[in-house]
Amino acid sequence: MSLLLRNAMLLDVATGVYQEADLRCADGRIAEIGTGLAAPDSVRVLDLAGAPVLPGLIDAHVHVTAATADLGSLASSSPSYIAAHSARIMSGMLDRGFTTVRDASGADYGLCDAQEEGLLRGPRLHFCGRALSQTGGHGDSRGRGTRVHDDHPCCAGLGRVADGVDAVRAAARDELRKGAHHLKVMASGGVASPTDRIDSTQYSMDELRAIVDEAEAANRYVAAHAYTARAINRALEAGIRSIEHGNLLDDESVRLFTEHEAFLVPTLVTYWALKHEGPEHGLSASSHQKVDQVLGAGLAALERAARGGVRVVYGSDLLGGMHRYQNEEFRIRAEVQKPIEVIRSATVTAAQLLHREGEIGVLAAGAQADLVILRGDPLTDIDFLADPANIACVIQGGDLVTDKGL
Numbered sequence: 001m002s003l004l005l006r007n008a009m010l011l012d013v014a015t016g017v018y019q020e021a022d023l024r025c026a027d028g029r030i031a032e033i034g035t036g037l038a039a040p041d042s043v044r045v046l047d048l049a050g051a052p053v054l055p056g057l058i059d060a061h062v063h064v065t066a067a068t069a070d071l072g073s074l075a076s077s078s079p080s081y082i083a084a085h086s087a088r089i090m091s092g093m094l095d096r097g098f099t100t101v102r103d104a105s106g107a108d109y110g111l112c113d114a115q116e117e118g119l120l121r122g123p124r125l126h127f128c129g130r131a132l133s134q135t136g137g138h139g140d141s142r143g144r145g146t147r148v149h150d151d152h153p154c155c156a157g158l159g160r161v162a163d164g165v166d167a168v169r170a171a172a173r174d175e176l177r178k179g180a181h182h183l184k185v186m187a188s189g190g191v192a193s194p195t196d197r198i199d200s201t202q203y204s205m206d207e208l209r210a211i212v213d214e215a216e217a218a219n220r221y222v223a224a225h226a227y228t229a230r231a232i233n234r235a236l237e238a239g240i241r242s243i244e245h246g247n248l249l250d251d252e253s254v255r256l257f258t259e260h261e262a263f264l265v266p267t268l269v270t271y272w273a274l275k276h277e278g279p280e281h282g283l284s285a286s287s288h289q290k291v292d293q294v295l296g297a298g299l300a301a302l303e304r305a306a307r308g309g310v311r312v313v314y315g316s317d318l319l320g321g322m323h324r325y326q327n328e329e330f331r332i333r334a335e336v337q338k339p340i341e342v343i344r345s346a347t348v349t350a351a352q353l354l355h356r357e358g359e360i361g362v363l364a365a366g367a368q369a370d371l372v373i374l375r376g377d378p379l380t381d382i383d384f385l386a387d388p389a390n391i392a393c394v395i396q397g398g399d400l401v402t403d404k405g406l
Contacts, residue, residue: 002024002025002043003046004023004024004037004043005022005023005025005046006046006048007020007047007049008022008050009050010023010363011379012363013340013347013348014344014362016379018052021033022036024037025369025398026369029369029398030369031365044400049406051374052373052376053371053372054372055371056098056099056360057100057372058102058351058361059101059315059350060242060265060314060315060350061244061267062317062318063317064093064125065106066320066323067082069319070320086111087121087122090122090123091120093323095391095394095402097327098326099360099396100123100126100350101125101126102350103126103127104223104244105130105131105158121401126181126182128181129179129180131159131160131184132162133159133186134161137186138186138225165207168210168211172210180220182241183221185225187234188202188227198227199230201231208234222241224244226244226245227247229253232246232248233252233253236253236262242264242265242313245317246265246266254305258310261311263312263352264302265314265353266315266333268298268333269317269329270316270318271298272325272332273318273322274322280321299332302333303336306337311352314350315329316329327385327388334386339378343378343379347361348361370397371395372391372394374390374391391404392404392405
């Protein structure tokens with residue numbers, strides 16, 4: 001489809017400056033940007049009358065299969081049932097302006113292929129398959145009284161258990177075999193897991209390095225779930241590229257982030273949502289009690305990391321019926337960051353993490369024609385991004401996929 005946007009205010013996210021111009025899309029790409037662009041008869045023309053235009057948004061920490069906050073139940077759910085939920089969840093993400101997402105465990109090549117082939121409506125999907133977890137780690141959903149572990153390879157679980165260097169190498173190779181864009185490892189305790197502590201470290205350094213070796217051999221990278229400074233710092237020293245959450249990082253963490261050119265992906269909105277609504281969406285009482293341990297520290301960690309020059313990326317990590325709060329992360333982060341900094345985290349910086357620089361997260365000739373048209377300027381009022389009602393149109397690959405009208 002060919003599409004021409006006239007009289008747009010195009011945001012250069014790198015500089016934070018708007019350019020008043022026309023933009024033409026062709027063959028899924030941005031073909032040209034300029035003033036007074038020609039429009040052949042076959043091209044659809046939209047006059048934006050000065051509306052702000054951003055690159056399509058990128059959420060680098062989602063779980064599109066998380067139909068419930070009771071993550072342990074997913075492993076025994078029907079794959080077709082979870083796929084139906086995933087289609088609904090992904091469609092909602094697209095309407096909220098997210099044209100690309102990185103799944104942080106649960107999604108597989110089937111959902112990725114279905115989206116690429118147009119079988120389901122949603123953002124482009126970068127997936128890791130199942131996250132790697134030690135026995136009793138954040139990806140082990142067994143309660144204390146359950147001895148036998150079944151990874152349910154046919155079903156929609158989020159994690160797989162592997163212990164020891166040889167076993168984690170085999171598990172990493174298996175996820176890469178199935179097309180993973182990156183690997184995910186559980187490097188600390190978590191909220192939704194039944195038997196571990198938030199302040200625990202998980203996996204030995206030898207195991208972590210083995211997983212990183214396998215990813216690098218396949219020209220991929222590793223993301224690590226980690227909360228405490230001790231867990232974060234171990235993961236960074238092992239060569240992990242992105243730290244998910246990172247709520248309890250310290251100054252040494254900031255130094256290691258910059259030294260290793262790693263990325264931090266905070267997910268503040270999920271704790272806010274879990275605190276208010278987690279139990280009604282399936283979060284267990286024991287997991288709900290863990291939320292306070294990480295909720296208060298998140299904003300302080302974000303501020304410390306941003307001040308120290310860490311590359312920060314947008315993430316939401318929402319579960320079940322709480323996916324609808326995906327854009328609320330913009331409002332929460334704006335408490336300690338400038339709006340343009342938060343926007344960069346969901347565009348150009350996220351594209352760097354995904355190794356998609358110049359392809360997504362930018363308005364430039366040759367990039368994917370992924371655009372978000374807003375009803376007001378988010379640089380002066382972040383609510384124009386934090387409230388999806390202010391998103392007028394979403395364009396993905398040059399196609400107008402959401403049109404609420406200007």
